[in-house]
Amino acid sequence: MHIPSVLRERGIDRVAAFSIPMTTRFRRITERDGLLLHGPAGWAEFSPFWDYGTAESAAWLRAALADATAARPAPLREEVEVNVTIPVVPPVLAHRLAAVGGARTAKVKVADPGVSLAEDAARLEAVRDAMGPAARLRIDANAAWTREEALAALPVLDRAAGGLEYAEQPCAELEDLAAVRRALEIPIAADESVRRAEDPLRVARAEAADLLVMKVQPLGGVQRCLDLAEQAGLPVVVSSALESGVGLSAGIALAAALPELPYACGLGTATLLTGDLVEPPLYASGGMLPVGRRDPAPELLERHAAGVELTARWEERLAACAAQS
Ligand SMILES: O=C(O)CCC(=O)c1ccccc1C(=O)O
Ligand SMILES: [Mg+2]
Known part of the structure; x- marks a missing residue:
């Protein structure tokens, strides 16, 4: 090439x-x-x-x-806790996927076009059933809801989940995120409002989120994310963009270098691919991923x-x- x-x-x-x-x-x-x-x-x-x-x-x-x-940057920890990511799949499959990697936190994708709230609730119930009462369950709506839809859906999904750790990007607009955050007890995480915004810190200044999702590639690199995290003054969940183990290891490096890491990171996504480019593949074990640069196996x-x-x-x-x- x-x-x-x-x-x-x-x-x-x-x-x-x-x-x-x-x-x-x-x-x-x-x-x-x-x-x-x-x-x-x-x-x-x-x-x-x-x-x-x-x-x-x-x-x-x-x-x-x-x-x-x-x-x-120099790592502050040797391993990073991750969530298991549950795509929009039927409850039986969600139940099975929840056990992959031994995570104690799950992120369940919801609000896909053409999928009902009842189906999203059933997926959350299955994941809670699989992981037990001590697990943390979060959802990601990928900005799908209007303010009114979010205000209606979130309490339903909170009940189905037996309590949500947080809701990621329920709405697209900052004003709607802020309104939902004020109206409900469920913490709000911003993802698209960080990685696809002209100004990734606007959401923090607008007090429209309790925490920020950061992805290394769309935000321009590990060091840029560290700088943004410091300026935002909010907790950060490092998440993947469905990279191979090579890209995931950069996300792990960011998570390992953040002064505070209060949430499990969304970096356990290698199992969503049928193979990896690194050997051994970057699959979580006991809900943890190891820190360190990974080269592809030829x-x-x-x-x-x-x-x-x-x-x-x-x-x-x-x-x-x-x-x-
Ligand atoms: O955060 C995770 O658990 C997995 C990563 C994830 O959900 C994701 C992966 C690729 C593109 C967008 C997203 C997203 O968080 O919306
Ligand atoms: Mg997201």
Whole structure:
């Protein structure tokens, strides 16, 4: 693959495109694809989703470049607690997935288009049944609800879950998040309001959330996230963008470097892919993930190598983003 000169100048000497099938459809995708970049500090992942334009994807490239060219911040912990992520699946499957990785916290996706509140409630009941009364259950609505829908749905789901730890991005707009936060006892986490906003700190200043979700790639890198977290003054949950183990290890590095880490992180997503690029794969055990940079295994990069056409699309995308980064 051709490496743009601005990347070559920074020491990027290898680029490889990968594609890994998902175990269950998530975010309307069935395959997770992206690039790995190799530079002076090691391997990094560049994998913006295809519905992200060049300007937004350029932040993902800045994150990958920073990770491939500079050392990660010193870790304050050796492992990071994670939640298990439950996609929008039937209760029987949700019950089974809740046990994967030994997590004591689950994040259950809700409010997908065409899925009823009763189905979301049944999924939460199944996860509570599987994990027991001591587990923490959170939901993620991905900004699907209006203020009124959120005010109606959240108490129902809170009851079905036997208590929610928090609700992630129930509504899109800050005013609605703030209103829901004021009206209900359930803590509110901001995700899209952080990673897709022009100003990721606006939600904190507006007092529209109790905590912030941070993802390394869309926010431009581990160090940028550390700076934002300090400025926001709110607790942070580090979460994945469904990366391979290479990208996940950057999220783990962020979680390991945050001065406070009061919540389990959404980094236990490698099991949503049918394979990983690192060996052993970055699967949670006892609800924990180990800290440390992970390089891809050559035979796994080969096994999951993108085809000719997909590789060409990534080459074009890398050139477009490099021109803007
Ligand atoms: O936080 C987790 O448990 C998993 C990560 C996750 O949900 C996610 C993964 C890819 C894209 C968006 C999201 C999201 O939090 O909305
Ligand atoms: Mg989210």
